[in-house]
Amino acid sequence: MISTPTNQTTKTPIGVLAQPLSVEGIEDSDLAGHVPREILKTGTRIVIPYWLDPLPNDRLWVIKRQNGVEDTLYNVKYPTPLTDKELYFDLTPTHLAVDGSMFLYYVLWKGDGGNDDRSPDRKLTIDHTPLLTFLEPLAVHATLWGYLNNNTNPPLTSGATLRVRPLINIALPGYVAVIIWRGYRSLNGSGPEVTEVYGRWEKILSETDITNGFNHVVPFQKHISSLFDNDSAVFICQLFDGGRIIAGSEQGLVKIDQKIPGKPGPSGLNAQGDTLMTMQFVPKVQRSTSTVSSGGGVLSTFAINGLINGFIPKAMFDTKALIVDVDRPPDELEQDSMDFKYREKGSLAWIDYPETFFLGPVASRPPTPIPVTLNADLFKELATSLGPTVWEIMFEFFKDNGGNGDPSNIVEAISDDTAPVNTKNPPRKIKPTPVPNFANGTPLPQRIIDKTWIDANTDMNFTVSVGYFGRRPDDMLTVWLISGMQKVQVYNATVNATGAFSIPSSALLQFLNGRVNMSYRWDDWLANQGEESVSTPILTLALPQAPLAKKAPLVPKTDPNYTTPLYWEDFANAITAIVENAFIEHAEPGDQVFAVITDPLDVTNFFETAKQPWANANLSFDLDFADLYPKFANTDDPMDLTIHYEIERAGLTPNAVSPTATFTFDSRVAGVIPPNPPDLENPDLQLPVVTGVSNVPDVIAATDRDKPGTFTVKNGLTDPDILPEHEVKCYLGNATIPFETFSPLVAVQGFSVPIPANVMATLTPPSDTARYTIEITGLGKNVNKSLTKTVVVNQIPVVLPDPTIRIRNPAVRDYIECYGMRSPTSGYVLGLQVAKTTLLPQGTIITAHFEAHSNATGNALITGTANSATYTIQAANIPDVAGVGTAANFKAAQPRQGALAWGKYWITAQNGLQSSTPVIKPLDTINSSFQYCDLALAPV
Incomplete structure (x- = not known):
């Protein structure tokens, strides 16, 4: 905790400096x-x-x-x-x-x-909880080498399409997907970030987005346009639930190169791939019939960029771009050109490429090799080929666009554009058949799969036919399970030579009961996509139905319709939430039910009750004050809270969730917060001080009781102020109606209010109580109550007749002298003669009092002179003489010869509620021989 330095004192914050951090x-x-x-x-x-x-x-x-x-x-x-x-x-x-x-x-x-x-x-x-992870988004139109460039189709100026794959078992509807894009001046996403390229986009996910995945297009302007020369972008997808991140993808990367060799800066962009004017294709130049038949006499060599094991990737056909890298020939001239030729391997005749390529001015040619883009459509698989078509490609170099053509080497490129389960001559797709065999399924014709079967079988084992034309072991099988409008991908991998594959049986748990179909598709290693099979029934699902919770819990204390707020006082008795069984369907023994209270403005702030087993009856859940306070406390306003309940079943996710209802919890309390909530009897509130006109704190003198008094409360240094919106009610005794209500116009640290004389008169001796309450004006609830303060109340005494003493000659010497002592020579005790009165019946015990003072007004007590003694009133025929005082008292009054003193005596009864008026007389117990009444010599 914070300690306060000795030179600092904790006071009320002045409230003008401390702005929020x-x-x-x-x-x-x-x-x-x-x-x-x-x-x-x-x-x-x-x-x-x-x-x-x-x-x-x-x-x-x-x-x-x-x-x-x-x-x-x-x-x-x-x-x-x-x-x-x-x-x-x-x-x-x-x-x-x-x-x-x-x-x-x-x-x-x-x-x-x-x-x-x-x-x-x-x-x-x-929250350091490790995030769920999923696969990185895909750059849909990137080449097999991961590039977005001038050949991108659709044009790169249309933006970069990112594909977020299905998020089944990761996301829920309503989650927010955030895609973050960053650019770098390198091909591998390293080095300093290109800050102006940064992008962040949000998308609220639907059920369709989660099941099928979704695309996001990164705009070209700002986010791609400045990435042009061997640059790259990295991207991730993050999932948020109510502002809290719950999952993140791996990082994706795409290379970006908009620069054509030989020209600084980015070139223009289109679907075909623009070229610089200095290096371009033109219609085929008419030349003498070529006699080229082999690669003999090679002047220059070339290679095809991006072949995979000699095969042309499908992406090249999608972009219509087959890129060849041609070595620059020696002895170059300004009008150098090249013709390209191609043929199916085994054919004797070459086919001329329909355009001639001019290399342009020597000075502007790129360093070797020169990239040249050919139309890939000319090299598609031929229907007449028994298998994939093998193409042979070569070019002839014409120095200064004339003379004899110098041939290059011959390069082979294999084209396999036939999807699995296709036929050739002519090529057409065929839907694969038959439906895979459910090897470990239950018997037909219904093939009923229930929870018992799923628990006993981790996997569903299938065998699919693999005897189709062009089958390769690396062909990819994709399988979907379908129920109604729900279609879920459950398998995407290769299969072995037997066609066996397995699907986790738990995949069935996401479907509704009834008929479940299967469809499948083959794709080959070059991304040739086959036809999807007909959706065919494979099983009948008969799972226990998920429970349905159809109505929000009741909170009777807030009824009708949850409109009555909950206050501190309400928790003196039990507060319950009731789950009505009549609005629950498909519940089973073993299901667990619990209620949830949530702050709708911060869904991470919630409270769950203890779980109760479903019992086919209404369930009651106790809501203790500690469950809501201080978790949902708000010092400024009442809080709207939502309540719902959930039904939990082992092995079933998510829980069944009821509709929500909204009720109000008002926890506002004026003054010092009570330390033992919800007890509003607050020992931390400062106690009041009550004074009368005698101005003695918490003591009301007898003479104060017919006059006005004051009721004062002073807050402690750390106590909050009493504000204009607060109302303080002041009480004396057992009154239920306050004698005064106080509400300041400005914030104050305390107050004093007058107590009317008629209220002071109601105080009951020997003591009474004072207390107060503080509340928010007009609320009438959450009333903060001080403890009671005990106030001493003195009774107004009954006046008794004055006692008398023996005086030898009162007209001449009205003194207290030895003559007034009961036994001057032995007892040395002052005898107070008490008159017979109905106020003092026989047997009444009275007290006789004596004091000596050094002045005639009787308010300067001489130390050692005060004395009192009890006496019992005798029968009517017996005189009453009450003795009081001792030799020591009287000698203390006159410790030496010539000392002056005045004696004061009176009687009381009924513990002081009855009293005579004190009598004051001069005192002299030293005779002319300077002896005390007991004849002892008085000092000089």
């Missing part, structure tokens, strides 16, 4: 303050606005509170005022190491003393 990288609008993963790893900074009117030696504390423990992160003294607008303090990964809610605030001490000013709390939510 912020944390870099966390939006101020995120009230829960979810800390991003990157910040958990690297840390961030706390930003504190520099305060107005700084003084020398201002001191700042930066404080972290977590799990009820406060730590001072920084304690900084500023000897001289700063000119900074903001102050920064590191918030390190160590500070963020513990999961849960953490609160940051700061305290400013002006001039290192005086009033302190505290900022509002900034909540942070820390």
Whole structure:
């Protein structure tokens, strides 16, 4: 906890300096303050606005509170005022190491003393739980080598399409997918980031998005346009649930190259691939009939870029681009050109490529090799080929576009454009048949699959036919299960030579009961996609039906219609939520039911009751005050909370969730928060002080009771102010109606109100009580109550007749002398003669009192002279003489010869409720021989 330095005193914050702090990288609008993963790893900074009117030696504390423990992160003294607008303090990964809610605030001490000013709390939510991961998004139109370039189709100016694959068992409808795109001046996503390329896009996911995946197009302008020469972009997809990240993809990468060799900067872009004007195709130049038949006399060589094991990838046919790299020939001239020729291997005749390629001016030609893009459509698989078509390609080099053609080497390229389960002559797709055999399925004709079968069989084992034309072991099989409108991919991999493959039987748990169909498709290694089979029934699903929860729980205390708020007082009796069994369907023994209360503005703030087994009857869930407070406390306004219940079944996800209902919890309390909630009898409230005109705190003298008094409350230093929106009600005794209600016009730390004389007169001796309540004006609930304060109340006494003493000659010497003693020579006791009166019946015990004073008014008591003695009133025929005082008392009154003293005597009864009026007379118990009444010599 925070300790206060000795030169500082904790007082009420003055409330004008401490502006809210912020944390870099966390939006101020995120009230829960979810800390991003990157910040958990690297840390961030706390930003504190520099305060107005700084003084020398201002001191700042930066404080972290977590799990009820406060730590001072920084304690900084500023000897001289700063000119900074903001102050920064590191918030390190160590500070963020513990999961849960953490609160940051700061305290400013002006001039290192005086009033302190505290900022509002900034909540942070820390969660290091490892994220779910899924495959990276795909750059749909990238080449097999991972490039987006001038040959991209559709044109790169249309943007880059990213494909997020299905998110089954990862996301739920309503989750937010965030795609982040970053650019780099390298081909592998390394080095400094190109900051202007950064992009971030959000998408709220639907059921379709989750089942089928979805596309996102990265705009060309800003996000791609400045990436043009051997650059790259990396991208990820993150999933958020209510602002909390729950999953992230692997990182995808695409290479971006918009530059055509030989020309600085990016070229124009289109589907065919623009070329520079200095190096271009033109209609075929008419030349003498070629006699080329082999690669003999090779002048230059070339290679086809991007073949896979000699095969032309399907992506080249999609982009209509077959790129060849031609070595620059020696002895170049300005009009050098090339013709291309091709033929199916085994054919005797060459086919001329329909265009001639001019290399352009020598000075502007790119360094070797020269990339040349040929139309890939000319090299598709021929229907007449028994298998894949093998093409032979060569070119002839014409120096200065004339003379004899110099042949190049011959390069082979294999074209396999036939999808699996196709026929040739002519090529056409055929739907694969038959439906795969369900090897371990239950008997036909219904083939019923129930939960018992699924529990006993981890996998569904199938065998698919593999005897189709052109079959390769690396052909990919994709399988879907279909029920109604629901279609789920359950297999995507190769199969062995027997055609055996397995699907986890748990995949059936996501379907509704009834007929389940299967369809499948073969794709080959070159991405030739086969025809999908006809959807065919394979099984009948008969699973236990998921429970349905059709109505929100009742909260009777809030009825009707959840419109009555819950207050502190309501929790004196049990608060319950009731789940009505009549609105539950398909529940089974073993199902567990629990209620959930949630803050709709922060769904991460919720409370779950203990689980109860479903019992085919209504269920009641106790809601204790501690379940709602302080989790859902709000000091400013009532909080709307939602309540629903869930039914949990082992092996079934997600839980069945009921509709929600909204009710209000009003936890606002004026004054010091009671320490034992929901008990509103608050020992932490300051007790009142009651005074009468005698001005003795909490003591009402007999003479005060017919006059006005005051009722005072003074808050402690750390107590909150009494505000204009508060109402204080003041009570005396057992009254249920306050004698005074106080509400200030401005915030105050205490108050005094008058007690009318007629209210003072109602106080009951020997003591009575005082108390008060404080509440929000007009609320009538959450009434904060002080404890009762005991006030001493003195009775107005009954006046008794004055006692008398023996006086020898009162007209001449009205003194207390030895003559008034009952036994002057032995007892030395003053005898008070008590008159017979009905106020003092026989047997009444009275008390005789004596004091000696040094003045005639009887208010200067002489030490050692006070004495009292009890006496019992005798029968009517017996005189009553009550003795009081001792020799020591009287000698103390006149300790020496010539000392002056006055004696005061009176009687009381009924514990002081009856009293005579004190009698004051001069006292002289020293005779003319300077002897006391007992004849002892009085000192000079």
